[in-house]
Amino acid sequence: MSEWLYQIRIKVTENISNDLRDMYQQNLSKNLKKIAEYHKMVLVCTYDAFEAYCVEAEQNGIDGYGLYHWTKATIEDPLKKAKHLKSFAFYLGEDQIYPKELASSVQNQLKKINNKEL
Template sequence: MAETWQFQIRMTVTPELADALRSREKCAQSDVIEEILRERDASLKCQYDAFADYVHEAQCAGPQHYPLYQWTKDTIDNPAKKAKYLKSFTVYVNGQEVYDREPADWLYARLLALACESGTGVESVNRFDTNPANNPQPPARQG
């Protein structure tokens, strides 16, 4: 029986578009993206915000219960990495961060088309799968 992997779409956008998407400010570029996402009950989460949420949750519940706490905290405290992750967004489908191939392929194709057009604010689009052989392992637990 073949393994069935799930998928995730991530995109990197310009700082200006990132600000609009994070603040839910309307602009032509964000409106186009939102229209695409609506067709698949999808939404975006800024990776920096996701990391900050994880750090906050770990600090409230006890960092010893969160194996990636120190790595994540170090990441969001690093100005260069913060700038990188403020521009990076994960696509969620039906509230899920990984999903079946069909919606992933559909979203990937449409968002990638935006990345190929100038002036859209979309710099890159990537598709990841849950196959461990294709993904880096988490960093070793730090202090």
């Protein structure tokens, strides 16, 4: 049997989302960035990833992108857009999924953060 791969996602407030997508001025944003950098990872906003997927599909022809219509409908729906703007995933380079050991390490560091905006 092949090894399972994992992805760590977090949900944050609109305030922290804006900061994570822009300047990393808030303490929580700085702490999240440190965790990502420690693991040689980056934080990616789910909405931004969905939007980039749609742009790529539209540039290359949507026929090769099986989730295009669902993703496009999601980013165009105001309620879903608001939800996904506050969702972030840890990526290892371009890899959206990674071994359990790495995911567990990120999760353990996240558990140490005591902040209502996370």
